[in-house]
Amino acid sequence: xxxxxxxxxxxxxxxxxxxxxxxxxxxxxxxxxxxxxxxxxxxxxxxxxxxxxxxxxxxxxxxxxxxxxxxxxxxxxxxxxxxxxxxxxxxxxxxxxxxxxxxxxxxxxxx
Amino acid sequence: xxxxxxxxxxxxxxxxxxxxxxxxxxxxxxxxxxxxxxxxxxxxxxxxxxxxxxxxxxxxxxxxxxxxxxxxxxxxxxxxxxxxxxxxxxxxxxxxxxxxxxxxxxxxxxxxxxxxxxxxxxxxxxxxxxxxxxxxxxxxxxxxxxxxxxxxxxxxxxxxxxxxxxxxxxxxxxxxxxxxxxxxxxxxxxxxxxxxxxxxxxxxxxxxxxxxx
Numbered sequence: 001x002x003x004x005x006x007x008x009x010x011x012x013x014x015x016x017x018x019x020x021x022x023x024x025x026x027x028x029x030x031x032x033x034x035x036x037x038x039x040x041x042x043x044x045x046x047x048x049x050x051x052x053x054x055x056x057x058x059x060x061x062x063x064x065x066x067x068x069x070x071x072x073x074x075x076x077x078x079x080x081x082x083x084x085x086x087x088x089x090x091x092x093x094x095x096x097x098x099x100x101x102x103x104x105x106x107x108x109x110x111x
Numbered sequence: 112x113x114x115x116x117x118x119x120x121x122x123x124x125x126x127x128x129x130x131x132x133x134x135x136x137x138x139x140x141x142x143x144x145x146x147x148x149x150x151x152x153x154x155x156x157x158x159x160x161x162x163x164x165x166x167x168x169x170x171x172x173x174x175x176x177x178x179x180x181x182x183x184x185x186x187x188x189x190x191x192x193x194x195x196x197x198x199x200x201x202x203x204x205x206x207x208x209x210x211x212x213x214x215x216x217x218x219x220x221x222x223x224x225x226x227x228x229x230x231x232x233x234x235x236x237x238x239x240x241x242x243x244x245x246x247x248x249x250x251x252x253x254x255x256x257x258x259x260x261x262x263x264x265x266x267x268x269x270x271x272x273x274x275x276x277x278x279x280x281x282x283x284x285x286x287x288x289x290x291x292x293x294x295x296x297x298x299x300x301x302x303x304x305x306x307x308x309x310x311x312x313x314x315x316x317x318x319x320x321x322x323x324x
Contacts, residue, residue: 010233011319017228050185051243058239091298
């Protein structure tokens with residue numbers, strides 16, 4: 001399942017219900033900067049004139065976000081954690097061509 | 112204004128690239144006369160450099176030609192499409208509320224769950240939504256007068272309700288009973304300071320899915 005990657009539970013609540021946090025391993029994070037490609041840019045610019053959902057950009061951001069989460073999980077795994085709690089996301093548009101997606105949370109050991 | 116200057120830039124690029132291409136072609140013609148077997152490598156390199164630019168310029172020319180039609184299309188149909196989309200989301204919402212027996216999304220932290228929780232994990236969904244350029248024109252006029260701008264509020268509200276609905280559907284797919292601590296994030300695709308680029312807003316919703324024990 002998607003929510004357990006490499007045996008690490010990822011949640012955005014402060015505690016994991018039914019489990020006890022035994023050790024705090026610090027803040028972990030992962031980020032990606034994604035640029036769109038030219039072909040996509042042109043088709044999406046045409047869509048943009050008409051308004052509505054920009055499907056390709058939705059897909060792009062979804063992909064990059066799961067990559068950011070993957071990096072965060074790898075960071076947590078390197079510290080020997082088995083869960084990440086209180087996960088937050090931040091997005092910033094660096095220029096008009098690229099977006100930075102950032103995921104961060106607290107790596108913990110739970111039992 | 113942006114698009115007009117774009118078109119000028121496009122035309123100059125197209126002209127320059129055509130010029131460069133013709134120079135390359137004529138040079139090839141001159142060089143090929145004395146030694147037939149082996150055209151110099153430089154020509155291949157230059158040709159390869161020029162070709163993408165020509166394609167790019169062509170794409171911009173097509174874009175410039177298509178722009179007025181698309182704008183008109185947006186002016187005529189964007190409002191109706193938005194309404195249709197909102198109605199579809201309302202129907203999907205009803206279906207998923209029927210499936211869960213209540214609205215599964217909440218900003219609660221889980222202390223209200225009596226029976227205990229078996230399993231939990233992250234659920235997230237996002238959508239990129241754009242107002243049409245016709246709407247942006249209306250907004251520009253509105254900005255002159257001041258006051259509230261209903262038309263953009265409608266677009267963003269539609270995007271938000273759709274993002275929430277996607278979150279419900281994803282929770283349904285992954286088999287959660289409820290989604291706790293839901294947060295909704297809004298980000299611009301293009302920074303406000305940038306002149307060009309897609310004018311779109313990204314709505315991102317995430318929460319913790321739980322399964323009752």
